[in-house]
Amino acid sequence: MASTKPRYHHGDLREELLRASLQLIETEGLAAVSLRRVAREAGVSPGAPYHHFTDRAALLAALSTRGFELLREELIAARDRATTPLDGLATLADAYARFAREQPSYFRLMFRPELSQPEKHPDTTAAGEATFAVLSEAVAAAVESGDLRAADAQLLAMTWWSLAHGLASLSVDGKLPERAKMLGTTVPELTDRITRLFAELVDSTRSRD
Template sequence: MEVNGSRKRETYHHGSLREELVEACVRLIETEGIAAVSLRRVAREAGVSPGAPYHHFADRAALLSAISARGFELLTQDLLGAGGRPGTTSGGDEVARTAAAYVAFARRHPGHFQVMFRPELSEPEKHPAVQEAGDAALQVLTDLVGRLGVSDPQALGITLWALGHGLASLTLDGLLAQKAEVWDTDADDLLSRAVGQIGRSVDALTGHATGATG
């Protein structure tokens, strides 16, 4: 009966099986970590037969690469949505909103975030869609920095990426909350202040009026 039920479920969801497997894997990562992921385990989580994932993914890395690529696509959308119309705010304001969007993305999609920056898991050299999606996300930051008119946009770009990614990682790992407790402050307020500081630093660097906020 269990096998028959599994077959019925697999047939019923055949058209969207790939997406269901991806979602099941993301949920597994979020609840038990990446180490728990195997195609057999993901199949069980999705309620399909053990062989079903192989119709869409050759191996574990192929499944993780799909999660990584989708994560970068979602991140790109969020970063693009964070920026205001050029010229309506200072560069620092735009940078602050972009950094905040980066952290917010990590909070909403922790399963994706854990995979996206682990090339040994998603093997982008074998799955070019990951590299393409990652480049598109980075291009949003590159375009933003290019509009700031700084002398070394590459150095500033990688610095801003590191700051945004660091805040996101500290937030997901719970370290930001721990530090906020030690300092007797609110974690979200601390994050907002940190993001605002990034924006103010950019404005100081570019000679614009400060006032960037989280």
């Protein structure tokens, strides 16, 4: 019989449950996650997870929230390294795609439709909006610097998000690595070239106005 002796430090049960859930997703897939299974992986009693999560959906929503928080940190760090506002947009798209490559389990979970319901998971929704706000702020900075037109700000924010999310999804699904190999380059290099090409196209369009 497996031991139920806790493997976590006092007060860290919630973190241990999240860690065990993510590990299950990485090794066996999302279907393997249940509160009972997570409890067993964490080395606690079957009822212990209910002190922190009402059901499986609440557990997955908390993990999704954590993913958005981690992505937001990555985006802020990337934005702060940029030399110009327009360069910042390219850097953000690259960081977004890199996060998906490095954290595929988080990335796949974060955008599941059943977890994107504000009335059921307000914390997850708020974390997602805070992450998108980093991109919106970067677009606003590019508008203020004269690199982008104010009238196009909202549309461009969605366009940049679509570019970043598309690259991330292609990378996680294995399509971008295939294309990079055909072009004799790496996924990071290809992502960087695509995002910077798009930034140059935006800049050239503005210059013709």
